[in-house]
Amino acid sequence: MTSIKDVAKAAGVSTATVSRVLANNAPIKAETRERVLEAVAQLNYRPNLIARSLRAQKSAKIGLVVSDIRNPFFTAIGRAVEDAAYEQGYSVLMCNTDENPEKEELYLNLLHDENVAGVIFSPTQQFSAASHSYNAKMPFVIIDRAVESKETDMVLLDNVSAAYELTTHLLENGYRKLAGLFGDASTTGQERSRGFHKALKDYQLNPVAAHFISPRIKQGYDTTIALLEGTNRPDAIFTSNSLLTAGAFQALRDKKISVPNEVALVGFDETTWSELVDPPITVIAQPTEEIGRTATELLFQRIQEPSRSPKTVILKGTLLVKGSSKKK
Amino acid sequence: MTSIKDVAKAAGVSTATVSRVLANNAPIKAETRERVLEAVAQLNYRPNLIARSLRAQKSAKIGLVVSDIRNPFFTAIGRAVEDAAYEQGYSVLMCNTDENPEKEELYLNLLHDENVAGVIFSPTQQFSAASHSYNAKMPFVIIDRAVESKETDMVLLDNVSAAYELTTHLLENGYRKLAGLFGDASTTGQERSRGFHKALKDYQLNPVAAHFISPRIKQGYDTTIALLEGTNRPDAIFTSNSLLTAGAFQALRDKKISVPNEVALVGFDETTWSELVDPPITVIAQPTEEIGRTATELLFQRIQEPSRSPKTVILKGTLLVKGSSKKK
DNA sequence: GGCAAAAGTGTAAACGATTACATTATTTAT
DNA sequence: ATAAATAATGTAATCGTTTACACTTTTGCC
Numbered sequence: 001m002t003s004i005k006d007v008a009k010a011a012g013v014s015t016a017t018v019s020r021v022l023a024n025n026a027p028i029k030a031e032t033r034e035r036v037l038e039a040v041a042q043l044n045y046r047p048n049l050i051a052r053s054l055r056a057q058k059s060a061k062i063g064l065v066v067s068d069i070r071n072p073f074f075t076a077i078g079r080a081v082e083d084a085a086y087e088q089g090y091s092v093l094m095c096n097t098d099e100n101p102e103k104e105e106l107y108l109n110l111l112h113d114e115n116v117a118g119v120i121f122s123p124t125q126q127f128s129a130a131s132h133s134y135n136a137k138m139p140f141v142i143i144d145r146a147v148e149s150k151e152t153d154m155v156l157l158d159n160v161s162a163a164y165e166l167t168t169h170l171l172e173n174g175y176r177k178l179a180g181l182f183g184d185a186s187t188t189g190q191e192r193s194r195g196f197h198k199a200l201k202d203y204q205l206n207p208v209a210a211h212f213i214s215p216r217i218k219q220g221y222d223t224t225i226a227l228l229e230g231t232n233r234p235d236a237i238f239t240s241n242s243l244l245t246a247g248a249f250q251a252l253r254d255k256k257i258s259v260p261n262e263v264a265l266v267g268f269d270e271t272t273w274s275e276l277v278d279p280p281i282t283v284i285a286q287p288t289e290e291i292g293r294t295a296t297e298l299l300f301q302r303i304q305e306p307s308r309s310p311k312t313v314i315l316k317g318t319l320l321v322k323g324s325s326k327k328k
Numbered sequence: 329m330t331s332i333k334d335v336a337k338a339a340g341v342s343t344a345t346v347s348r349v350l351a352n353n354a355p356i357k358a359e360t361r362e363r364v365l366e367a368v369a370q371l372n373y374r375p376n377l378i379a380r381s382l383r384a385q386k387s388a389k390i391g392l393v394v395s396d397i398r399n400p401f402f403t404a405i406g407r408a409v410e411d412a413a414y415e416q417g418y419s420v421l422m423c424n425t426d427e428n429p430e431k432e433e434l435y436l437n438l439l440h441d442e443n444v445a446g447v448i449f450s451p452t453q454q455f456s457a458a459s460h461s462y463n464a465k466m467p468f469v470i471i472d473r474a475v476e477s478k479e480t481d482m483v484l485l486d487n488v489s490a491a492y493e494l495t496t497h498l499l500e501n502g503y504r505k506l507a508g509l510f511g512d513a514s515t516t517g518q519e520r521s522r523g524f525h526k527a528l529k530d531y532q533l534n535p536v537a538a539h540f541i542s543p544r545i546k547q548g549y550d551t552t553i554a555l556l557e558g559t560n561r562p563d564a565i566f567t568s569n570s571l572l573t574a575g576a577f578q579a580l581r582d583k584k585i586s587v588p589n590e591v592a593l594v595g596f597d598e599t600t601w602s603e604l605v606d607p608p609i610t611v612i613a614q615p616t617e618e619i620g621r622t623a624t625e626l627l628f629q630r631i632q633e634p635s636r637s638p639k640t641v642i643l644k645g646t647l648l649v650k651g652s653s654k655k656k
Numbered sequence: 657g658g659c660a661a662a663a664g665t666g667t668a669a670a671c672g673a674t675t676a677c678a679t680t681a682t683t684t685a686t
Numbered sequence: 687a688t689a690a691a692t693a694a695t696g697t698a699a700t701c702g703t704t705t706a707c708a709c710t711t712t713t714g715c716c
Contacts, residue, residue, distance in 0.1 A: 001672095003671095003672055003673080004672065004673060004674095005672080013695075013696085014695065014696045014697075015672090015673080015674090015696090015697095016674080016675075016695070016696060016697080016698095017694085017695060017696075018673095019673070019674055019675080020674090020675095020694095020695085023673095023674075025674095025675095026675095026693095026694085026695095027692090027693055027694065028693095028694070028695085029693085029694060029695090032694080032695080046437060046440070046441050047441065047672085047673070048382075048441065048443070048671085048672050048673065049438075049441040049442050049443070049673090050378055050381050050382045050387070050442065050443045050671085050672080050673085051382050051671070051672035051673035051674085051701090052672080052673050052674075053378050053673090053701095054376075054378045054379050054382050054671090054672080054673075054674095054700095054701050054702070054703085055672080055673050055674045055675080055700070055701050056673080056674060056675090056701085057701070059378070061421075061442075064422075068407070069397070069403060069406060069407055069410075070403050070404065070407050072600075075397060075398050075403050076398065078397055078422070079396070079397055079398050079424065082397075082422060082423075082424055083424075086431075091421055091423070091435075091438060091442070092421070092422055093389075093419055093420070093421055093422075094392075094406070094410060094420055094421075094422040095410075095419065096407065096410055096411075103414075107419075109374065110377075110419060112374070113374050113375065113376065113377040114377050114378070114389075114419070115376070115377070115378045217600075246600055246604060249604055250604060253604075253606075271600070271601070272400075272545075272574055272599070272600075272601055273599070273600055273601025273604055273605065276574060276577055276578060276581075276601055276604075276605050277601065277604050277605050277606065278581075278605065278606045329702095331701095331702055331703085332702065332703065332704095333702080341665075341666085342665065342666045342667075343666090343667095343702090343703080343704090344665070344666060344667080344668095344704080344705075345664085345665060345666075347703070347704055347705080348664090348665085348704090348705095351703095351704075353704090353705095354663090354664080354665095354705095355662085355663050355664065356663090356664070356665085357663085357664060357665090360664080360665085375702085375703075376701085376702050376703065377703095378701085378702080378703090379671090379701070379702035379703035379704085380702080380703050380704075381671095381703090382671050382672070382673085382701090382702080382703070382704095383670075383671050383702080383703045383704045383705080384671085384703080384704060384705090385671070657716105658715100658716095659714100659715090659716100660713100660714090660715090661712105661713085661714080661715100662711100662712080662713070662714090663710100663711080663712065663713080664709100664710085664711070664712085665708105665709085665710080665711090666707105666708085666709080666710095667706105667707090667708080667709095668705100668706095668707090668708105669704105669705090669706080669707100670703100670704085670705080670706090671702105671703090671704090672701105673700100673701090674699105674700085674701090675698100675699090675700085676697105676698095676699085676700095677696105677697085677698090677699100678695105678696080678697075678698100679694100679695080679696075679697090680693100680694080680695075680696090681692100681693080681694070681695090682691100682692080682693065682694085683690100683691080683692070683693080684689100684690085684691070684692085685688100685689090685690080685691090686687100686688090686689090686690100
């Protein structure tokens with residue numbers, strides 16, 4: 001492998017000069033620079049990033065820690081983060097925690113040991129309490145799920161308002177017997193449940209049901225089946241994430257229930273399928289591209305200026321009204 | 329930061345001994361080992377992976393290079409790869425090429441410079457020719473798309489057979505005017521087109537149309553609209569990947585065409601939505617979990633034994649017959 | 657008991673870059 | 687013309703490990 005020494009020799013300069021040309025962090029005579037660059041091209045030299053990282057005590061990598069990249073929300077975030085990082089010459093280490101605090105800790109340690117410049121991170125609930133201890137170790141941006149610590153940069157959705165708006169939409173369209181399915185793995189589910197209840201309260205109603213369940217298609221399916229078979233069948237189902245929405249939709253279809261006439265269905269996240277199904281699903285679309293990009297930018301800012309005072313960016317969701325929530 | 333020196337001092341041994349205890353690659357007296365481990369725990373020492381990687385000239389990272397992680401096929405692969413890597417203590421660097429050969433080259437170089445142990449890689453067509461030159465640089469496993477070079481490990485689907493089976497299924501169900509939409513970015517599209525044509529030939533039929541287009545929802549939509557508005561309207565549409573399927577499905581719906589009675593629709597890849605829509609889509613399901621896992625295992629084998637003779641694993645797809653391809 | 661082999665440990669040289677410090681060459685100001 | 691300031695470059699230490707080599711101790715065998 002050709003190293004900086006080879007380049008130095010070929011260009012007739014010291015390794016220091018080569019380094020300075022390449023990192024361009026010092027004045028260099030134009031003629032020398034040219035000679036060095038020539039040698040670099042000639043030898044097809046590529047700096048060893050590991051060595052650079054070791055000596056400079058930093059790297060051009062960031063970590064992305066989410067529960068599961070297969071969740072369309074995180075897929076989109078992941079892509080946006082990767083794009084934003086790429087533009088700055090950074091690459092992204094992808095980590096799936098499966099909502100498992102142990103895996104989460106393992107990955108955070110790993111990222112730390114890998115000397116990543118920073119981490120974009122959607123934490124489990126258990127993590128929240130311990131967040132401050134990690135905070136010191138490396139730059140952090142929390143996405144999607146609030147943590148208690150106020151010392152952390154965050155990019156969040158205004159979940160309460162979004163859920164409130166979505167629920168109100170159901171109520172305005174005449175639905176009265178609402179059931180809510182909320183993911184139990186994150187603070188997101190809790191916040192959305194709060195908006196849900198708040199809207200109902202405005203109408204002086206109680207929910208028919210409100211379940212906190214594991215955010216998986218199967219759980220959404222099972223719970224919906226139970227609701228539909230129960231004595232007090234809801235006329236509208238509110239789901240707090242797209243996996244639950246998918247499960248609920250499947251259950252409604254299998255039970256041959258007409259949506260939205262018998263039962264309405266609403267949820268979060270615009271997915272490929274949410275408008276392909278019949279009827280298309282009314283959802284709160286999250287600005288995933290913007291979340292990912294903002295988080296990455298915030299992270300870069302913190303990397304540059306670690307003592308900068310923390311910023312929380314709260315973005316708004318967009319209500320997309322489709323066929324699943326308006327009686328004909 | 330506490331380093332190996334601190335541990336050595338605390339345990340009253342040399343750094344070499346500490347290293348040997350931690351990397352477990354030499355005989356150590358039990359008592360010494362214990363003292364070292366105690367010191368490690370005491371100081372909460374974590375080895376610096378960058379330094380290790382520099383000295384040992386290897387790392388516990390692998391690269392995953394695909395066109396777009398948002399494509400459900402690659403999402404699933406990515407997750408499977410990450411899981412398999414995790415089990416071996418490896419982490420995954422995620423790279424999206426957008427079918428852009430320049431981005432592809434940039435990322436491959438980056439991964440090389442990052443000293444990754446190997447790369448799992450779904451190449452663009454342009455890459456195929458140059459593949460051998462990269463082959464020498466680091467261990468490689470190609471997935472999804474064949475390259476010419478026979479010196480590379482590959483994990484592929486038997487695309488010709490799968491497409492043949494899918495097409496034959498349409499023909500057996502009485503469809504005769506078939507149109508094919510194939511992705512133009514990969515060899516996959518070509519192979520699937522071959523299976524498509526082969527099946528038609530067996531029935532002594534010609535396709536109504538066969539288009540190679542950019543693998544995006546929008547192109548699938550536009551092309552399908554054109555087909556439906558054309559003079560020779562097909563009675564069945566074959567799509568070579570899930571994005572084209574989604575586009576075609578949307579077009580059929582917007583044109584209010586009854587599926588499968590007026591026009592059938594079939595495609596590749598089982599997605600969340602493919603069985604949520606009405607009718608559910610008949611597809612060839614790829615064994616994504618197995619592809620990702622096999623690729624990762626192959627990669628580890630090659631990392632361990634670089635001179636091992638290359639292996640190509642060809643997996644079979646599974647035809648899932650749903651409502652979109654059987655006239656009632 | 658003696659000798660060879662194996663086990664256990666230490667010393668110091670890598671790995672390939674960056675950078676503090678020293679040094680020399682060139683401007684600039686007077 | 688000369689001192690002072692600045693630009694340009696080189697020397698060598700450094701980042702935190704692993705590991706070749708050397709050395710000492712223990713074990714096994716006849």
